[in-house]
Amino acid sequence: MEEIAERYRRRAEAFEQKVAAVRPEQWGDQSPCEKWTARDVVDHIVGMHGYMLIPAGRSLDGATTVQEDPLAAFQAARAAVEAVLDDPALAKQESDTPAGRMTSEAHIDQVISDDLVLHGWDLARATGQDETMDPGDVERLWSSNSSIPPEVIEMYRTPDAFGPGIEVFGPEVVVPADAPLQDRLLGFIGRTP
Structure with a gap:
């Protein structure tokens, strides 16, 4: 706790x-x-x-x-x-x-x-x-978000899937595979790093 x-x-x-x-x-x-x-x-x-x-x-x-x-x-x-x-x-x-x-x-x-x-x-x-995000938080969030099943990610990216006006993730923003982890996390959730 x-x-x-x-x-x-x-x-x-x-x-x-x-x-x-x-x-x-x-x-x-x-x-x-x-x-x-x-x-x-x-x-x-x-x-x-x-x-x-x-x-x-x-x-x-x-x-x-x-x-x-x-x-x-x-x-x-x-x-x-x-x-x-x-x-x-x-x-x-x-x-x-x-x-x-x-x-x-x-x-x-x-x-x-x-x-x-x-x-x-x-x-x-x-x-x-x-x-700049805390590197430990970035690692933790990357680990938890990148392990979400693809069908759930698809729901997260679908506007209104969880109710009117609710959008969890935006469309993925592709970043280079060797980009810093913070940039990859941001791209994954739909942000342009």
Whole structure:
């Protein structure tokens, strides 16, 4: 449990630093996700935090929205998820997810924790920040994503397969086989490195 919580905290801190570094005039800048601005990236992350709380019987209080204050909204979402991870009963609570039955902590680890890394890159690219991902995270994400069965990858690349407006991966962007692993990971999920 501590490994998952610590991984989440490290990734959330890196994402929070990126959010804090966005200048006010950059929030409308285009992200690598075709339909999203920089603000939309943060809104997605905050929204996904809310979804991760539902199986634990928790929710975001909604006091601050991403439209009002992206940093404060993310900090509130982060605190709510950390509270679940810090409570052994909530962290180990099982529920049904799109990927099968799993504990709250495993669901957080596989979904929102990984999203913080990938969408952290999106936010960095949109706002001219350092795009370098943690090499350990890149290796972990490459290993988990490249082992997904082809039929599931096809679903991930199909718009609306998981609901209206939901697109998990974009079309693969081909990069050289000897490209850095971060570039290969980004290309695999549909980003142009």
